[in-house]
Each structure stands twice: as C-alpha cells, then as structure tokens.
Amino acid sequence: MPIVFAAGVSHAPGVTAWTEEAPVDQKETIYAAYAQVAKDLAASGAESVVIFSSEHWTNFFFENMPSFCVGRAEHYDGPVEPWLRVPQMRVPGDPALAREILDALYAEGIDPSYSDELRLDHGTMVPVHFLLTDNMKPVVPVIFNTLSEPMPSSESCFRLGAAIGRVLEQSDRRTALIATGGLSHAPGERRQGEIDLAFDEEFMANMATGNHDALRSLSHERMAAAGGGAHEVRAWIALSGAVANWKGETVAYEAVKPWATGFGLMEFHPAA
C-alpha cells in the first residue's frame, strides 16, 4: 500500500506551553484543526507515520551536524522540554521501515545519517501529542538541519522527499507522512514576535497548488528573512516532493502574536 495520508503542521511550542495567552478564537481554531487532522489520519488506516521534522539542539550540535538524519530506533522518548506541557511518552519506532527507507536512498546515492537513539523535542512531540496520542502508530522521524548554516537547500529537501515518497509508494506498509515546522517565526531573536504574513501566504499557496518550481527554488535568504524558525519549512518542501501530484487544502492558518508565530495546518490529497 502506498502513502495514505499527508499533512503539514506547525509545532511552535506556544501551542501547548502558552496556550492561554492566545486569543480564544485563534486557539480554538488551531485546536479544532489539529483534531481534524488527527481524525483524518486515523481514518486513513495508516500503519506507520513518517515525520519530516526539525529539532532544536537536542541530538545534534556543531560538533556533528547532519543535514538529514533518519531515526531507526525501537522507540523514542520525549519531550525533552519540561516546560512544554506535553505529557512524557515513549513513542514506538519502526526500525524496519526506517531501514527500508535508508537502503533505498543509499542505493540511489542519497546518504542521510541515521540514529538508533534520538530524543524528541517539541519539533516532533507537538505533532505526536496532537495527532497520535489517541491513535498511536510507530513513527520514523526524519530530522532536518534547520538550525546551523549551511543548511540543505530547498532543492535538496525536495529530492530527499521525492526519494522517500518512492520508497513509501512501494512499501508493504500503509504510511502517513507528516511534515512539521514553520511558518514565519523568529524564536529567541532580537525581532522575536515579528510574523511575515506575505511569506506565509505565498508559501501555503505554493504548497496547496504544488508549485514545485517555487518550492524547489525557495532561497535560504527568503526563509531567513521570515525568521530563523521559517527555515523549518524545508520539511514541508520535502513533503511536496513525496506527494508531488497531490494538492493541499488549508485546514487552518493563524498568525498568533502571543505565540510569536504564523501557525498553519494543511492536508494533502491526490488530485482528482
């Protein structure tokens, strides 16, 4: 069975850590959207979930910074942040599927790193919390370097995603694909709180229509201008490569000032 579900979701930690600081209507819109995505994911019958994600200095640092790392552990513990207000959990892994992905990528000359022990921070645990708590499935996290320059290009992310998409289409597993990160935000920066609405609108539109030329050529500089956290949309670009013929539909988008982020959720479906 092929990919049976795909979605992109933001994971900025305010959604759980500072929930009450958001205007009630924005908070309810985002929580309802996450509930909708969780319901649709469960209904898809996915057996495993591949998560294109980013981390925040949890496993990797300047002494060794992979562009991409495929998790092939038996399980993952998270979140590492005690202040996140997401319950501690042990998330089952899918090492067999991870190995299937790695073998196929290496065979075609794409060589991500891999790890048998990853701790999960909010970058992966926020989506796991909202989407899988009531419908836990084994996961394969794929961590992207979105922290340290140089970072993988949009083109490189797209090609990685396309290659993983080909593996999943031929796998015996029914898989769901989640991309997480973004949108515009600048956590910890001098300009924290600024949200680049134009960036978010254009990016979501390009994801929805599958404008691959625009996504593959999205520059590091344009992402940086939308805030350091906007580099995380590389995961979404990879998803676009994996489900290249699918179209996206926005489930919700809110620019949430108290969480200092543009927060978006989008589901993808095969073009009719």
Added chain:
Amino acid sequence: MSAYQLQKLCRAVNSDPAARTRYMEEREAFVDGFDLSDAERAALLSLDIDALYDLGVHPLLLRPFTIINGVSQDEYLAALNPGT
C-alpha cells in the same frame, strides 16, 4: 573565535542536568572549563544577554539558557532591544 566553546557551554547548561548544577553552584569554575575569549567569559559571568547575542550564541540556545537563568520573555526582549 568561533563562539563554538561559548555555545557548547550554553548547550551543556540547557540540556545536561549535571552541567546545569555545576553552572549554578560553581559558576566561575564551570566557565573556566571552556576555552573562551575574555569578552565571552565576561558576558557569561555578568549574564549580558545583548553581548552574548552579539558574540554569536544561536537564539535557540540563548533563549533557553536565559530561561534557566530566570529571565522572563519581556526581560529577554528588553535586554536585546535597549532603548525601545
């Protein structure tokens, strides 16, 4: 100086409970365990957030590091934007 050692110190405090305890209890000795410039050492010991930022500590290391030091969000942004 690449700020590598400076950022390594911040990451240790952020993510390693034993390092955090040493930082809290024996700050100078802990700081002297890293190969820092004089400016980096001074900025750390006085928790000069603006200076640490300009010395190149990544924002996603610096903000958690200041949370551990009891710095609120408003205080953090005020330190980075003096005069606003």
